[in-house]
Amino acid sequence: MTLPHDYESIPGTYVYDAARGRIGYPLNMFCMSLNKEENRRRFKQNEASYLDGFGLTAEQRRTILERDWLGMLRVGGNIYYTIKIAFCDGLTFQDVAGMMSGVAKDTYAQMMLAGGRSAEGNRYKDEKLPEQDRG
């Protein structure tokens, strides 16, 4: 067991810690393989067969094949790794950030131009509770 983590009270955030590291290794190492042009070509040719060699769980495979970016984080994906799938698709960090936060590309881009997502109201999962009672 690792120690309890006070960052778990932060909403909409998947810290790549020991627990996620233990389940995410095969998924992230598949992503790492996409740093090589030859592997990107093979992945694009036949995604399902390319994934066979990495020891992925069924759910990890599904999230990759369906480009379920949030789902990948829930099964141990690390954003610096999973973004390499997006690069393969010709997407940017901002495209994927918009998809993870559930808004249209233009809406997300406008939010960033207007100063980004405010920390106000986004610090704790339940902002209504008094500080000592938050997760």
Place this chain on the structure above:
Amino acid sequence: MAKIVAGIASSHVPAIGVAMDRGTTDTPYWQPLFKGYGPAREWLAKLAPDVAIVVYNDHANAFSLEIIPTFLIGVADKFPIADEGFGPRPVPAVVGHPALAWHLAESLILDEFDMTIANAMTVDHGLTVPLSVTCGKPAAWPFPVIPLCVNVVQYPPPTGARCYKLGQAIRRAVEKFDQDLRVVIYGTGGMSHQLQGERAGLINRQFDTAFLDGLTKDPVALSKISHTEYMREAGSEGIEMVMWHVMRGALDDNATEIYRHYHIPASNTAAGLMILENGSSA
């Protein structure tokens, strides 16, 4: 004797490198950011340091999850540019400074900082974007570079306080080197940003401004910010700012801020740049 003459803090947003590589820095989106880099480039060209130590993090390029060094120093004479998943950036390869790098490795380890030593490694945008930001697009980088990597990809990164102390140890080591070299040290990453989850896009100008102010005024207190506070206040990837403390620890207590630039947004990130000079040696 070698001497650290100045510190540079800079964000290393990959999109900043892409804008330079594609020549889109004059567009309305990018122009306000790049305009603020001009004075820093002029200052650095005039300073003409002999070598730079660049503190940065690798982003799943030189290193994977197979082996995760908390602190690593590159001692090679050349560092090729990494393919990060869309081909290498079209920038010059980075030339190292093996003599000073090996001296640092040896001194830091004997000073109780247990460095990993890399004889062969590529470098990614974490290192090359701050060079581009401060040097523009030269045919070759104007000085040799010693890469010093800090893990911030796998939680937990080293604490800010530990990073600050590493900076102090780097300074002690540099000052024991037997050649007259004028050294600059870069601390890179940040500022507030979150690239992942439903909370992606978080920016905190108030936190960043206080951080920039504290870097000069009270760096020891600043180095005690906890990991959770970085993530809660400055976004999960804002934790990269621990690397700025390495730079700050290597400077004089009373180092002087001579330039700052802050702009929102660079893609998903609040981009910050700060230059600090050691009073007696500029």
